[in-house]
Amino acid sequence: MAQPETAPPQTAPAPVPAPVTPAPGVRIDGLTVVYKTTAGELPAVRDVSLTLEPGSITGIVGESGSGKSTLALSLLNAVQPPGRIAAGSVEIDGLGDVVGLAGERLRKARGAHIGYVFQAAQNSLNPLKTVGKQLLDLGRSHGVDDLRGLVREAKELLGRMGLDGARVLDSHQHELSGGMRQRVGIMLALVLNAHLVVLDEPTTALDMITQANILKIVREVHAERGLTTLVITHDIGVVAEVADRLAVMYGGRLVEQGPTREVLHAPRHPYTRGLIQAIPRLVGDIDEARALPGRPPTLATVPKQGCVFRERCALRMDICETDDPAALADGPRIVACHAVGVKERA
Numbered sequence: 331m332a333q334p335e336t337a338p339p340q341t342a343p344a345p346v347p348a349p350v351t352p353a354p355g356v357r358i359d360g361l362t363v364v365y366k367t368t369a370g371e372l373p374a375v376r377d378v379s380l381t382l383e384p385g386s387i388t389g390i391v392g393e394s395g396s397g398k399s400t401l402a403l404s405l406l407n408a409v410q411p412p413g414r415i416a417a418g419s420v421e422i423d424g425l426g427d428v429v430g431l432a433g434e435r436l437r438k439a440r441g442a443h444i445g446y447v448f449q450a451a452q453n454s455l456n457p458l459k460t461v462g463k464q465l466l467d468l469g470r471s472h473g474v475d476d477l478r479g480l481v482r483e484a485k486e487l488l489g490r491m492g493l494d495g496a497r498v499l500d501s502h503q504h505e506l507s508g509g510m511r512q513r514v515g516i517m518l519a520l521v522l523n524a525h526l527v528v529l530d531e532p533t534t535a536l537d538m539i540t541q542a543n544i545l546k547i548v549r550e551v552h553a554e555r556g557l558t559t560l561v562i563t564h565d566i567g568v569v570a571e572v573a574d575r576l577a578v579m580y581g582g583r584l585v586e587q588g589p590t591r592e593v594l595h596a597p598r599h600p601y602t603r604g605l606i607q608a609i610p611r612l613v614g615d616i617d618e619a620r621a622l623p624g625r626p627p628t629l630a631t632v633p634k635q636g637c638v639f640r641e642r643c644a645l646r647m648d649i650c651e652t653d654d655p656a657a658l659a660d661g662p663r664i665v666a667c668h669a670v671g672v673k674e675r676a
């Protein structure tokens with residue numbers, strides 16, 4: 331917003347309070363999340379370190395089962411049994427280490443400080459209540475005094491996403507399409523004015539045109555409100571549209587991260603290269619697009635030592651069988667691969 335050119339006179343009313351912690355930074359360090367299985371506790375996210383710079387949009391990509399949603403849930407300390415955070419920390423400016431938060435402080439942080447769209451948000455509404463009723467419940471549970479203002483804000487957000495706000499607020503879940511419910515999920519994540527927003531697969535139920543429209547709105551709202559945003563998707567094309575920084579997950583590990591453009595134009599990790607080559611609109615030619623051979627591992631089949639990607643890697647060497655490659659930094663690029671020459675430990 332433009333600054334006034336002269337100071338307000340002494341008699342002017344007191345200014346509205348400064349917004350609470352705009353654009354918080356997030357530092358995930360050494361995070362390991364395990365799920366209890368019949369074969370014991372197995373890691374879905376292993377020793378992941380990732381920084382979300384204040385005001386940035388970070389995208390996390392990876393195939394199904396790579397640990398994206400588990401990592402996202404950890405940001406709200408919302409991993410449910412049989413899962414648990416086994417190691418590491420998630421420091422959020424203004425909140426501290428959320429791994430140590432519990433009870434009322436944790437509940438308040440969700441929604442007011444961290445806005446979240448769950449994966450399959452289209453199925454997470456309460457079928458018995460209208461969207462408007464759920465919106466009011468959300469506002470009351472976070473101590474919002476101006477509920478009319480909240481409804482106005484919700485209608486505005488829904489309108490921007492191409493929906494009739496009043497109609498949607500009067501509707502039950504079953505009266506809305508999957509794509510409409512997904513947009514309701516995005517509205518609920520933004521409406522409390524949280525400054526850290528986590529969107530897990532925000533556009534999966536949408537056609538290409540609606541998807542592009544929603545991504546544009548995510549970018550606009552992000553810029554207008556000064557947010558820190560994390561977008562999780564299996565579709566690297568979505569990340570190419572919105573994210574400043576890109577992080578690639580495979581088998582619970584972060585294998586590559588860096589500025590989105592640099593990673594997309596010159597991917598260094600063999601997995602990132604494979605992901606990009608599989609997408610015609612990124613390769614630019616449908617005939618040149620090649621599917622990544624093989625399948626991603628499950629919790630039970632992720633290699634316990636060596637590189638998690640080696641079963642599908644054309645560059646695999648002897649050391650890849652025994653040594654898990656460390657994440658090494660080269661300027662803003664971080665890659666974990668024995669075949670990539672890098673300069674310093676991340």
Ligand SMILES: Nc1ncnc2c1ncn2[C@@H]1O[C@H](COP(=O)(O)OP(=O)(O)OP(=O)(O)O)[C@@H](O)[C@H]1O
Binds near residue numbers: 392393400
């Ligand atoms: N409640 C659970 N109990 C046991 N294993 C789980 C549970 N939730 C997730 N997992 C396993 O943890 C791993 C990571 O799952 P996660 O949902 O985080 O992956 P994802 O990258 O979000 O996948 P997708 O793209 O399908 O959403 C997978 O192997 C999954 O089967």
Ligand code: SF4
Binds near residue numbers: 637643669
């Ligand atoms: S560490 Fe080895 S197996 Fe893993 S991606 Fe690099 S070359 Fe391939």
Ligand SMILES: [Mg+2]
Binds near residue numbers: 398399
């Ligand atoms: Mg997921």
